[in-house]
Amino acid sequence: MALIVQKYGGSSVGNIDKINAVAKRVIDYYRQGNQMVIVLSAMEGQTDGLIKMAHEIADNPDPRELDVLMSTGEQISVALFAMAVKAMGYDARSLLGFQAAIHTSRMYGKARIHTIDTDRITNELKKQRIITVAGFQGLDDHGDITTLGRGGSDTTAVALAAALNADVCEILTDVNGIYTTDPGICPKARKMDIISYEEMLEMASLGAKVLEIRSVEFAKKYNVPIHVRSSFTRERGTMVVSETKDMEKVMVSNVAYNKNEARVTIKKVPDQPGTAARVFKPVLESGIVVDMIVQNTSEDGTTDLTFTVPKADFYKTMKLVSDVARKIGAEKVSGDENIAKISVIGVGMRSHAGVAQKMFEVLAEHNINITMISTSEIKVSCVIDEKYTELAVRALHEAFGLENDRKNDQ
Amino acid sequence: MALIVQKYGGSSVGNIDKINAVAKRVIDYYRQGNQMVIVLSAMEGQTDGLIKMAHEIADNPDPRELDVLMSTGEQISVALFAMAVKAMGYDARSLLGFQAAIHTSRMYGKARIHTIDTDRITNELKKQRIITVAGFQGLDDHGDITTLGRGGSDTTAVALAAALNADVCEILTDVNGIYTTDPGICPKARKMDIISYEEMLEMASLGAKVLEIRSVEFAKKYNVPIHVRSSFTRERGTMVVSETKDMEKVMVSNVAYNKNEARVTIKKVPDQPGTAARVFKPVLESGIVVDMIVQNTSEDGTTDLTFTVPKADFYKTMKLVSDVARKIGAEKVSGDENIAKISVIGVGMRSHAGVAQKMFEVLAEHNINITMISTSEIKVSCVIDEKYTELAVRALHEAFGLENDRKNDQ
Numbered sequence: 001m002a003l004i005v006q007k008y009g010g011s012s013v014g015n016i017d018k019i020n021a022v023a024k025r026v027i028d029y030y031r032q033g034n035q036m037v038i039v040l041s042a043m044e045g046q047t048d049g050l051i052k053m054a055h056e057i058a059d060n061p062d063p064r065e066l067d068v069l070m071s072t073g074e075q076i077s078v079a080l081f082a083m084a085v086k087a088m089g090y091d092a093r094s095l096l097g098f099q100a101a102i103h104t105s106r107m108y109g110k111a112r113i114h115t116i117d118t119d120r121i122t123n124e125l126k127k128q129r130i131i132t133v134a135g136f137q138g139l140d141d142h143g144d145i146t147t148l149g150r151g152g153s154d155t156t157a158v159a160l161a162a163a164l165n166a167d168v169c170e171i172l173t174d175v176n177g178i179y180t181t182d183p184g185i186c187p188k189a190r191k192m193d194i195i196s197y198e199e200m201l202e203m204a205s206l207g208a209k210v211l212e213i214r215s216v217e218f219a220k221k222y223n224v225p226i227h228v229r230s231s232f233t234r235e236r237g238t239m240v241v242s243e244t245k246d247m248e249k250v251m252v253s254n255v256a257y258n259k260n261e262a263r264v265t266i267k268k269v270p271d272q273p274g275t276a277a278r279v280f281k282p283v284l285e286s287g288i289v290v291d292m293i294v295q296n297t298s299e300d301g302t303t304d305l306t307f308t309v310p311k312a313d314f315y316k317t318m319k320l321v322s323d324v325a326r327k328i329g330a331e332k333v334s335g336d337e338n339i340a341k342i343s344v345i346g347v348g349m350r351s352h353a354g355v356a357q358k359m360f361e362v363l364a365e366h367n368i369n370i371t372m373i374s375t376s377e378i379k380v381s382c383v384i385d386e387k388y389t390e391l392a393v394r395a396l397h398e399a400f401g402l403e404n405d406r407k408n409d410q
Numbered sequence: 411m412a413l414i415v416q417k418y419g420g421s422s423v424g425n426i427d428k429i430n431a432v433a434k435r436v437i438d439y440y441r442q443g444n445q446m447v448i449v450l451s452a453m454e455g456q457t458d459g460l461i462k463m464a465h466e467i468a469d470n471p472d473p474r475e476l477d478v479l480m481s482t483g484e485q486i487s488v489a490l491f492a493m494a495v496k497a498m499g500y501d502a503r504s505l506l507g508f509q510a511a512i513h514t515s516r517m518y519g520k521a522r523i524h525t526i527d528t529d530r531i532t533n534e535l536k537k538q539r540i541i542t543v544a545g546f547q548g549l550d551d552h553g554d555i556t557t558l559g560r561g562g563s564d565t566t567a568v569a570l571a572a573a574l575n576a577d578v579c580e581i582l583t584d585v586n587g588i589y590t591t592d593p594g595i596c597p598k599a600r601k602m603d604i605i606s607y608e609e610m611l612e613m614a615s616l617g618a619k620v621l622e623i624r625s626v627e628f629a630k631k632y633n634v635p636i637h638v639r640s641s642f643t644r645e646r647g648t649m650v651v652s653e654t655k656d657m658e659k660v661m662v663s664n665v666a667y668n669k670n671e672a673r674v675t676i677k678k679v680p681d682q683p684g685t686a687a688r689v690f691k692p693v694l695e696s697g698i699v700v701d702m703i704v705q706n707t708s709e710d711g712t713t714d715l716t717f718t719v720p721k722a723d724f725y726k727t728m729k730l731v732s733d734v735a736r737k738i739g740a741e742k743v744s745g746d747e748n749i750a751k752i753s754v755i756g757v758g759m760r761s762h763a764g765v766a767q768k769m770f771e772v773l774a775e776h777n778i779n780i781t782m783i784s785t786s787e788i789k790v791s792c793v794i795d796e797k798y799t800e801l802a803v804r805a806l807h808e809a810f811g812l813e814n815d816r817k818n819d820q
Contacts, residue, residue, distance in 0.1 A: 016466040056426040057490055058497035065496065069489035070503050072482040076460070079479035080467055086475065087468035094478050098508060099553055120553070143509055144531070249666070 002167040003125075004029060007039040007135065007157035008146045011174045012231035013077050014044035022172075022231065023084035024131060030090065035125050037164065038132040039157040040081055042073025047150075063108035065366065067137075067147045070276035071097065074134035074153070081132050093131040095120065097137035097145065102156065104138035104146045111138055111146035113155065113218075116163040133160060151212030158215045162222035169219065169226050171211060176230035177237035178203070178210060180402035181255040185390045188403040192253065193236075195242040199253055202345045202379045206256040243347050251355050252346040252400040259340045261291055261388055263371065264321055268302035268331035278328055279305060281379050282320045288313040292341070292374045292381065303333070306372055308383065311337060339371070340389040343381040344396055362399045368392055412577040413535075414439060417449040417567035421584045422641035423487050424454035432582075433494035436540060438527035440500065443793055445535050447574065448542040449567040450491055452483025457560075477547075477557045481507065484544035484563070491542050501547065502540040505530065507547035507555065512566065514548035514556045521548055521556035522624075523565065526573040543570060559623030568625045572632035579629065579636050581621060586640035587647035588613070588620060590812035591665040595800045598813040600666065602663065603646075606653040609663055612755045612789045614668040626650065653757050661765050662756040662810040665803050669750045669796055671701055672724035673781065674731055678712035678741035688738055689715060692730045697722040702751070702784045702791065712741070716782055718793065721747060749781070750799040753791040766790045772809045778802055 006026065013019050020108035022038075030036050034371045050069050054061040061069075078094035085092035089254035097104075101117035124131050135153025138146050148155050154171060161169035176191060178200070196214050204213035210228055219240065229237025247253070268276055276295070283290060293307040311319045318335050325333045342363075356373075359380050363370060368391065372383035384392055397403065416436065423429050425583050432448075440446050460479050463473040471479075474481035488504035490800040493503035516672075521585060534541050544561025556567050564581060571579035588610070593599040607630035620638055629636050629650065639647025657663070679685055686705070688740035693700060719727045724747055732743045737776050759765045766783075773780060778801065782793035794802060807813065 016463065019467065053426065053486075053490060054493060057429065057493045061493045062496040062502075065489045065492040065502075065504055068492075068506070069486060072485050072489075073484070075482050076463075076479060079475045079482075080463060082475040082478075083464060083467045083471045086472040092472075092475075094475055096478070096555075146505075 001033045001035065003035040003037070003164060004168055004170060005037045005039065005157050005161040005164065005166045006170045006172055008041065008172045008231055009153065010041040010047070012172055013040055013081065016080070017079050019077075020084050023081060023088055025231070027085065027088060027090050030130055036130045037121065037125070037160060037166070038081065038130065039135045039153055039160060040074060040077040040132060040140060041135050041153040043077055046073040046076065052130065052378040064144060067108045067145050070147050071134070071137040071145050074136050078132045078134045085130050090130060091128060092132060093124050094132050094134070095124075096134045098139040100160075102138035102159070104140055106140040106142065106144070106146065106213070108146055110149040113138060113148070113159045115359050116159060118163050121160075121164065148214075151215075152338065154212040154215035155218055158218045158222075158224050160225065161224045162218065166224070169224050171226055171228045172231035173210060173228065174231065175210060176233060176235060177228055178240070180253065181393055181397050182257070186255075186394045186397050188394075188397060190403055190405070192238045193405075194239045194241060194244075194247070195253065196247050196347050197240060197345055198243060198378055199345050200240045202343070202376070203254060203256055206341070206343050206345075206379075206381075207258045207260065208256060210234045211240070226325065227247045237290055248348045248351050250346060251348040251352040253348070255347040255396045255400070255402065256343045256345060257340055257389050257393055258343075259389060260311050260337060261308040261339060261341055261382060262311045262337045263339045264307060264314075264317055264333065264335045265304060265306040266321060266325050266330045266333050267304050267327075269305050269327055271301055271303040275328060276305065279324050282324060283309070283317055286316065288317055292372055292383065294372050294374065308339070308341065308372070326349065338386040339383050340386045340392075341381050341383050342389065342392045342396065343379055344400065345379045347378050349378050349380075353360070358399065362395050363392060366391055366395050411443045411445065413445045413447070413574060414580060415447045415449065415567050415571040415574065415576045416523050416576055416580045416582055417563055418451065418582045418641055419563070419584070420454040420457070422582055423450055423491065426490070429487075429490050430494050433491060433498055435641070437495065437500050439542055446540045447531065447535070447570055447576070448491065448540065449545045449563055449570060450484060450487040450542060451545050451563040453487055456483040456486065459693070466671060472803040474554060477518045477555050480557050481544070481547040481555050484546050488542045488544045495540050500540060501538060502542060503534050504542045504544070505534075506544045508549040510543045510570075510631070512548035512569070514550055514558070515560050516550040516552065516556065518556055520559040521550065523548060523558070523569045523628075524682070525800045528573050530568075531574065558624075561625070562627035563729050564622040565628055568628045568632075568634050568636065571634045572628065576634070579634050581636055582641035583620060583638065584641065585620060586643060586645060587638055590663065591803055591807050592667070596665075596804050596807050598804075598807060600813055600815075602648050603651045603815075604651060604654070604657070604702055605663065606657055606757050607650060608653060608757055608788055609755050610650045612753070612786070613664060613666055616755075616791075617670065617752070618666060619669045656757050658761050660756060661758045661762040662754045662812065663758070664755045665806045665810070665812065666753045666755060667750055667799050667803055668753075669799060670721050671718040671749065671751055672721045672745060672747045673716060673718050673749050673793060674724075674727055674743065674745045675714060675716040676731060676735050676740045676743050677714055679715050679735075680739055681713040682712055685738060686715065689731065689734050692734060693719070693727055696726065696730060698727055702782055702793065704784065718749070718751070718782070748796040750796045750802075751791050751793050752799065752802045752806065753789055754810065755789045757788050759788050759790075768809065769806065772805050773802060776801055776805050
């Protein structure tokens, strides 16, 4: 008998039929002798509807009240799910954040889980009940409702799995696992059996939406195995686990891309201490998230500074930076919306040299120019012209042999 | 400075514009130096939408989970309202049932309020905040969400007013007070300045929907003055208060009618002990609410038994009763859907004889036949042919002088 925490996303509980299908699936697991704790997101579309109402009331809705509002979405899901299970003849109980004793920080809209008091859940499980817990929500130490931010239901599931010492945390979603790259643009993309927390973290920070980044951090910290799999089929998905020896045998495990950034370059910035700080201050103060930053070595007392921001913030950033550029005497500001960031990821990079070199060579072979480069311990990212995205992804996937199972040598 | 509890119904918070209008109104009261505690119902239509979803899941949705589901309606209202107040520059806090410490019995869907721990509300009021409390919901001693049943927000408001020792409990609704009768069918109907709890209770039990009957019982028990008034205008409405000497000066204060019942008669029932019990058992066990019951004096060893049930249950009742009638050897069962119950109500009946007699005479003058009669201490009800409803209401309103202020003699 295993204790299984499962999380179903909004698309898996998007209507009554889907909720019934999830109930059936959970009951199957339960009948096999497992203890089941089910974390649900809001039904697809519900969250957007609530946000829309809030923004009709105020441009900047009060964060505390926004959390009170938003948390109704998951409340509706768990109530309907528990009803469905009961209607099928099995005992179930829904628990909201305050009932599941999920204590969080007071950061409305992006609260962090501090502790979970599992007494109530454990008692309910002892009564042979299927438990469903509203994802995404908790209670701060003032007794006020908080939410964990978009995708927070993943974090709820992993945190519950950690607190309950569950055997596995299954994340059920509309894809059937983690792929070596986007199957939509690379037909040879392969579903991975296993991936390390570290690789998954890099992928999440590069924009992969399968798992919320904080849930992976949580899982890594408490060593909770995550099983990412489809809510529509029973086939095995991808296990997200601690790094193993096998994983290091391969250099690269994934190719990722991101078309949602834009590039801003400031030419001939006087190369003095504090210049970078002056350039980025207005951008960061506007809440714009800067991703890659590259600064060239200075020769003539000036330097070129290039960075990327979300495409949605491009024009705002250009204006802010142009103002600063004038003040500090930079030559000019240029920008490009049509870029893509291509990344190769793999814990094997720690033990294999030459991944970056190989990546540059592959791109060069296809006449793809690189405008920015950034590296981490287990990742190399290059910014290229957006139109080469698909070509680059396919070429790198091929070159690093990702269509083969990780166990094979490269 | 007064402490005012106000309750706004679903039609008063039915959309964003209306919520903003309520926020403005509350802020006006607040700026006049009052402490404001605002109880809200779910936005109009929301509750029906939730019920519909639940019934798509199960014919008889689990009552515990139905309450978890239903309570989201009020949660949305209070969050949006608090946002609106904050967006207008005033401090506000929403409190759900569990946060306002509204402790109830464990009767899902029709829980009763046991106690309210006012510490949190009192603390928030001390911080000069406008407080909004989700109506209709509470928490049982297992920490589970309960709801008070339809119209339960009235009860929440009155219970809060009692617990907080508020100066008044205002019920803001889409009518501007309690009328001597339905203005829709009697142009001379007059808005009353004042009505007693007892009269209001009779009216509520006769189907008046302005106030939920349990809220009136609560107000009577704790002597909470209720002010029923329009949420769309500032004019004074009707005060519901303890009986005063003045009220007893008039015989009748209201004429009520109900077209939603049907009559069932069993002819020549053998007149033996236990017969009535046998007749009503299957009806009551089916959850059908029997209203008036009249049994004629027996002469030939049989008796005629007549009663009314909601129109919606008429055919079901006819079938159940016909089965029983055969078993107990009654002659036959007849029924009539086209009836109306006309009632005159007034605490003055306690000190004035002849109200029933006058009512019968008035109906007779207009050739209206009476098929059933039932009386209470402050009410006389007659069942008549439905088509005479409007005529009867107008005639009785006129005859009892209800177009004149209560202070005038009749």
